[in-house]
Amino acid sequence: MKRAELIQNIKIRCGGDMSEFRDKSEKRIYVTVKKEILPKIAAYLFNEVKARFSTASGVDTRENVEILYHFSVDDIGLIVSLRVVLDKSDLEVESLVSLMKAADWIEREIHELLGVNFKGHSNLKKHFLLKDDWPEGDYPLRRDK
Amino acid sequence: MARKIIPIGPYHPLQEEPEFFKLHVDGETVVDIDIDIGYNHRMIEKIAESKSFDQVTFLVERICGICSTSHPFAYVNAIEDILGVQVPERALYIRTVIAELERIHSHLLWLGLAGHFLGYNTVWMWAWKAREPILDIFERVAGNRNNYAMFKPGGIRRDMYEEDFPWIKKTLKSLIPVFNMFKGAVMDDPVLRARTEGIGVLTERDVHDYALVGPTARASGSVIDIRKINPYAAYDKVEWKVAVQNGGDVFAKLIVRVLELYESIDIIIQCLDKMPKGEIDLNIKDVPPGEGIGRHEAPRGEVIHYVMSDGTNRPARHKVRAPSYMNVASNKKAVIGHTISDATIILAAVDPCYCCTERTAAVDYKTGKKVLDGQDLIRLSQEKTEKLRRKKTA
Numbered sequence: 001m002k003r004a005e006l007i008q009n010i011k012i013r014c015g016g017d018m019s020e021f022r023d024k025s026e027k028r029i030y031v032t033v034k035k036e037i038l039p040k041i042a043a044y045l046f047n048e049v050k051a052r053f054s055t056a057s058g059v060d061t062r063e064n065v066e067i068l069y070h071f072s073v074d075d076i077g078l079i080v081s082l083r084v085v086l087d088k089s090d091l092e093v094e095s096l097v098s099l100m101k102a103a104d105w106i107e108r109e110i111h112e113l114l115g116v117n118f119k120g121h122s123n124l125k126k127h128f129l130l131k132d133d134w135p136e137g138d139y140p141l142r143r144d145k
Numbered sequence: 146m147a148r149k150i151i152p153i154g155p156y157h158p159l160q161e162e163p164e165f166f167k168l169h170v171d172g173e174t175v176v177d178i179d180i181d182i183g184y185n186h187r188m189i190e191k192i193a194e195s196k197s198f199d200q201v202t203f204l205v206e207r208i209c210g211i212c213s214t215s216h217p218f219a220y221v222n223a224i225e226d227i228l229g230v231q232v233p234e235r236a237l238y239i240r241t242v243i244a245e246l247e248r249i250h251s252h253l254l255w256l257g258l259a260g261h262f263l264g265y266n267t268v269w270m271w272a273w274k275a276r277e278p279i280l281d282i283f284e285r286v287a288g289n290r291n292n293y294a295m296f297k298p299g300g301i302r303r304d305m306y307e308e309d310f311p312w313i314k315k316t317l318k319s320l321i322p323v324f325n326m327f328k329g330a331v332m333d334d335p336v337l338r339a340r341t342e343g344i345g346v347l348t349e350r351d352v353h354d355y356a357l358v359g360p361t362a363r364a365s366g367s368v369i370d371i372r373k374i375n376p377y378a379a380y381d382k383v384e385w386k387v388a389v390q391n392g393g394d395v396f397a398k399l400i401v402r403v404l405e406l407y408e409s410i411d412i413i414i415q416c417l418d419k420m421p422k423g424e425i426d427l428n429i430k431d432v433p434p435g436e437g438i439g440r441h442e443a444p445r446g447e448v449i450h451y452v453m454s455d456g457t458n459r460p461a462r463h464k465v466r467a468p469s470y471m472n473v474a475s476n477k478k479a480v481i482g483h484t485i486s487d488a489t490i491i492l493a494a495v496d497p498c499y500c501c502t503e504r505t506a507a508v509d510y511k512t513g514k515k516v517l518d519g520q521d522l523i524r525l526s527q528e529k530t531e532k533l534r535r536k537k538t539a
Contacts, residue, residue: 027375028226028438052369053356055471057451057464070438070449074368077375079438081451102356105182105474106466129183140191141462 001049003076013044032083035093041082045071046100051080053102058110060143065091065114086116088144095121115139151485164473164497173484178477193463198224198298198432201460206292208465212251214243215443216465217296219450222377222439224298227432227454233424236300238416241379243295245409250279251444252402255496256327259399262489263340264527268330275323278316285309300426310417317410324406331399336534341396345479345491348393355475358468359446361495364390364397371442383415395494443468445496469497486529489522
């Protein structure tokens with residue numbers, strides 16, 4: 001798929017639920033979407049475009065927590081970073097594990113380090129990276145203290 | 146027969162990525178596997194927030210003990226993505242040389258250990274012997290056999306000298322006959338084929354589902370190589386081919402890595418021949434606010450770094466994803482249905498750190514009594530090869 005066509009398709013599928021589109025460079029685009037349509041756009045990229053799920057980055061921007069899902073469209077060398085902005089009072093987003101197995105570990109990681117709840121993920125209780133007796137509710141990458 | 150659990154791991158503090166595998170076995174067959182990581186979690190991403198952009202290069206160089214340039218490479222790519230700058234051409238060539246030298250020594254390390262697990266200790270010794278000249282080149286170029294500290298955002302830290310080039314080329318060329326021997330040993334040995342063909346198969350579908358990268362993906366027919374997908378450094382300035390195989394088994398992974406050894410030598414020699422003279426560094430002082438993504442095709446696959454800058458001298462956020470993070474998860478698919486004696490080589494086939502397989506123990510689920518330890522499992526694997534070997538020669 002051509003770059004312009006892909007961008008067009010993403011924009012059509014997002015409709016009014018896209019709050020920002022940034023064409024940073026030839027090989028990098030950033031799309032901020034409402035969290036309600038995240039599964040739909042991720043499914044489009046993963047299943048239809050056959051983009052590879054590289055990873056997700058959880059970021060505490062002090063005001064909010066952002067998650068960027070980086071998809072690599074390998075045939076054109078483009079990284080599409082799908083961003084959802086979560087309010088700190090409602091840190092919950094749909095899990096993408098049922099869509100792609102590759103999201104399993106990174107969701108557990110973001111849950112543990114930033115306290116985001118991934119709705120529908122079956123294995124968020126057990127500690128992933130931190131030690132087993134790490135205190136409940138203490139998220140190392142949060143910057144709100 | 147009662148189900149037993151065989152724990153493999155968890156870790157050896159000197160290795161890069163500690164892992165813990167719990168094999169659920171029914172008799173000889175592996176029926177399930179639990180994978181646990183995080184035993185030596187260092188929170189490098191958090192530490193990066195307290196270091197200057199320049200210091201982070203040294204920090205991420207310490208993520209991996211084997212391919213220590215992989216993370217600095219992805220990191221400087223990310224910073225240069227924020228800046229949108231063009232690095233001096235000579236620096237790009239030197240970066241490529243360093244990265245490819247590293248690929249050779251890393252693949253040789255893997256090849257040696259794979260040989261050891263399969264009971265081919267001669268392969269092990271030969272591969273590691275062939276690795277030494279590569280480390281000698283590193284010592285001459287960077288002053289260190291590992292942790293070369295060559296990279297910095299905007300360029301490289303020290304230049305290469307033209308008078309070393311003939312010696313480097315001669316050393317690399319002397320390795321080709323050795324690689325030919327490895328290739329022959331892999332392709333022509335019926336026992337080695339019997340041990341690796343059809344073992345731990347991953348399909349192209351699995352590659353997509355688990356988002357696999359590197360030789361693990363390329364052995365299953367997927368052309369995933371960042372050097373081609375999103376060319377950086379000098380990879381679009383030299384001629385080379387992506388090594389792809391279709392088997393998806395341990396054998397295909399072996400072949401991909403062996404073929405990549407030749408490609409790497411080819412890339413390095415071309416780089417040395419074409420390397421232009423000139424500046425090696427842009428002397429970057431500040432990083433403006435923004436975000437950048439850097440990628441590098443490490444020996445084990447795509448390394449990706451996401452860096453967010455808020456205009457201070459430190460990253461506001463630095464996310465690191467190593468290739469094994471994706472590849473190790475695929476063991477859930479690859480190992481199930483195979484025997485315990487094949488588990489060692491399947492788990493090793495994605496080229497994670499070997500500490501895990503070295504520290505293996507089999508424990509009876511009910512009594513907690515130790516049945517087999519790491520040495521026993523390697524012995525089991527080696528005995529299977531021996532048995533096959535005797536059968537073939539009989």
